Amino acid sequence: QVQLVESGGSVVQPGRSLRLSCAASGFTFNRYAIHWVRQAPGKGLEWVAVIWDDATNKYYADSVKGRFTISRDNSENTVYLEINSLRVEDTAVYYCAREGYCSGGACYSSEHDPLDRWGQGTLVTVSS
């Protein structure tokens, strides 16, 4: 079955760096764009970044542009989120999610599709 598993979250000091991973299984990984979405404690969802299936395009939220880098390794079915110069306000659960949908026994992925499968999230806490 489709599975996305995030890892790499931890407690880190402000200004440090961290790399999160999102390991995928159960679907043809290199056909899907993958997003990162975060949620600060007690707050709503904030879209963070996306990387297209072939990594030709990457987009970021204004709040993280220049500090976050999204990448993927299609041979390892994994997406990464490199976070530099961590700030207290980066404290959140970070989710990865697949862009696509399934209907009538077939699955699809193209621009403007929803986030149909999510991982369980990994917690990043930035604190001195």
Place this chain on the structure above:
Amino acid sequence: IQLTQSPSSLSASVGDRVTITCRASQGITSHLAWYQQRPGRAPKLLIYAASTLQGGVPSRFSGSGSGTDFTLTISSLQPEDFATYFCQQLSTYPYTFGQGTMLEIK
């Protein structure tokens, strides 16, 4: 593109019909999805393309709208529906979310 959900919170009873609205700051055609999130859990896709029900989601959930104004309706609330609901626009990057609507038991 900013999304404004209303109300921010809502108290209702089992069996009630509830409607949540999501307004976009500019037109997004039908590129809108709705998600449900229970405490401590990842979001779950309910509706995409404004009105298409995700597989496995009960038919008491429905979505409508296009352009800038959208609604999520639950026709008859069940105990498991008490959760927080988010809309998301998938028209233009960054793919923004609404601030959420917390649905509580009255």
